[in-house]
Amino acid sequence: MTFDYIVQQLINGISIGSIYALIALGYTMVYGIIKLINFAHGDVFFVGAYTGYFTAKAGLGLILSLIIAMAVCALLGVIIERLAYRPLRNAARIVILITAIGVSFLLENLGIVTLGAQAQGFPDIVNKSTYTLWGDVTIDSIQLIVLVVTVVLMAVLQYVVHRTKIGKAMRAVSFDMEAARLMGINVDTTISATFAIGSALAGAAGVVFAIMYPSVDPLMGVIPGLKAFVAAVLGGIGIIPGALVGGLLLGVVETGVQSIPGMSLWRDGVAFAILILILIFKPTGLFGKNVREKV
């Protein structure tokens, strides 16, 4: 295994990891604010991919496709929260979790009914070209796009969370919902905004994922959704930078395992093995603080 080979795998890992990170952000933000593992999040990702598919077919370019997909997903996220989760805000955790599973099933199967279970090829909206960095190390235009999209969205997210009023409200609500309410923060609006932002990121991830693989199908969100969730846990669920690091790390490890001859089929197993090791040895993730129940 040469140095070049390793660097190449690293590049490949980072680009898939960026997608995990984008999805993981939504999981983490929602968990941070209402302590819900939003299992439907992976399906928002698929809706984003399909939106991109239709806009691309209609002849719109990458940027417009991304923006429209993000808007559609933001709206979808808000609607899901409004209709399915808000009525259950004070219900037992398991009830909301199961509702999330129900929403996930619903989106997937509505997708199958309306769009067909068949995978569709994604139209070419970027010219695929490969650039040689040095020796055998290459990066292609799609990987570059993935990286650029991730970096830009992360920067915007950082700005929103730390510099805007809604971002401050989000942090306050996730710290202590009751206290935030008493301080006059509109909790419902804040939660809606969290869903909108998280879902928009998943929508963007869906579009770039679809460009990378180039195909879309209604169940495409299941596995990346689950992986992204692992990434969120790995970084410490509820912690925004954790989701980024977790996603990148998972992408790199996975690509690494896949590149070992004879191990490629174990790629998905690795994600779950990491998940369990993390949960057992550091359940709050790499960046999480331990919180113990007070007696």
Place this chain on the structure above:
Amino acid sequence: MNKRFFIGIAISLVFYGVVQALISGEILNDFYIDTLVMLGVNIILAVSLNLINGFTGQFSIGHAGFMSIGAYVSAIMTTNLGYSFPLGLLCGCLAAAVAGLIIGFPTLRLKGDYLAIATLGFGEIIRIVWLNNDYVGGAAGLNGIERVTNWSWIFFGVLVAVVVIQNIVKSTHGRAMISVRENEIAAEAMGINVTKYKVIAFVVGAFFAGMAGAFSAHYFYGIAPTSYNFMKSFEILVFVVLGGLGSTAGTIIGTILLTLLFTYLQDIPEWRMVIYSMILILTMIFRPKGLLGNVDVTKFFKKGGASKNGGTTTTP
């Protein structure tokens, strides 16, 4: 208590005899037998998951993993190695129970959502192990498994699962499990060995999930890893939650309703999952304690006499 228990068993044996007679007389056709087997398998799965989730309060969503172990181990025993079905069944159950033990221990430190995702991860790992193993056919799975499961096997399987789990639940051991669910810290302060009871719940739950796996493998001729993904685990969880967590009767009724719904929606396959998920979401929003939440059905049956409690509500 003693008496009621045996009366329940007697009634369910009558139910068994009647159905068996209907099958022997070819009044019930294959469609009904298929449905009965599906019902039985699902009831065993749901009731056993209920021991872990409903009674002990350990949020597990990896039940399909245990089921797959029962299915694969029993199929390997009968199909690859040529042993008899009863032996295969037993090995399937025991292997699943051992997996329950192995998974139970490390995950005991985890609570709530974290436990849920760890069990989900374990379930997926088990599936990926089958997927990557050529001895068990990889992605294609094992085929040509002889059909051995029939009404008798299923009936007695359900009976054993329900009776064993009810007998645990209605005893000091069951109360200990429920106390763990209600307040783990207080349970431990009252001298309950929390770890022991969590492991027992996992092991017994896994044992019966393995049994369900072995039965279904030996009815549907073949098994493949995809049948045991986390969607399957969710499906089992939904049976339990829809009926009412922590209520055996509720779980059984929820399972029957959903399984029948599924069977009757077969004519519109595209829409059936959509309807299923709508029902799930609406139930959670409007009846978050499950269809039978807050309603103790056993009392219901007691009052009305033993009019129509079939093979399922056998124990008090």
Place this chain on the structure above:
Amino acid sequence: MAAQQQLLKAEKVSRVFGGLKAVSDVNLEINDGELVGLIGPNGAGKTTLFNLLTGVYEPSDGDITFSGTRVNGLKPYQITKRGAARTFQNIRLFGEMTVLENVMVAYNMHAQHNLFSSILRLPTHFKGEADMREKAIEFLKIFNLESKKDEIAKNLPYGEQRRLEIARALAAKPKLLLLDEPAAGMNPQETTDLMNLIRWIRDEFKITILLIEHDMGLVMGVCERIYVLDRGQMIASGTPEQIRTNPKVIEAYLGQEV
């Protein structure tokens, strides 16, 4: 009081949370049959000390000896088995279980019938269960809760929930009973009744009691000996009279409502 046997001893016990020393170098000794109070301002570390004594937390430092054996690092259920039962400041009943079942849980550790005899419904199961039930009902009678035995615990009024929690702890047949603010949230009449009950329990069951209480008057009235904790440190111990006049204690409570 002649030749008292030592039941519980804490030597230089500390517990750190992050940077905070919630309990530091605490010494404590309790003899058989005593009724001892533990007082101190909010956040003094009283509950944390209870948690250390009952195994909920492990001490960062120091030794705890109960009934002659070192119990550091034992799990709570192991310590309960050795004879220390407790109640909680924030009531922790098994909410969805009935009053009777709540008490019956305490007998699990002495159960004569194992899992298999329950699964197979062997005679030992029926006998064991009947015994437990009978004993639990006896207990509820003592606490005037028998008429409520089939009620769901969480539906009881507050005062009865507190009593049930004490009954449940006592059912574990402890040598040492630890009560964390048993009178919290009670009105003066209920509090007086409770104090009489506590004294009666000590005499009737011949056990030792360590109790945390905020209400100074009450502790002074009922306890024979008092420990005072402030900011994690044991600042005083002695008879109610000694504590009342101890300048350190007065200072610790200064500015607090006493």
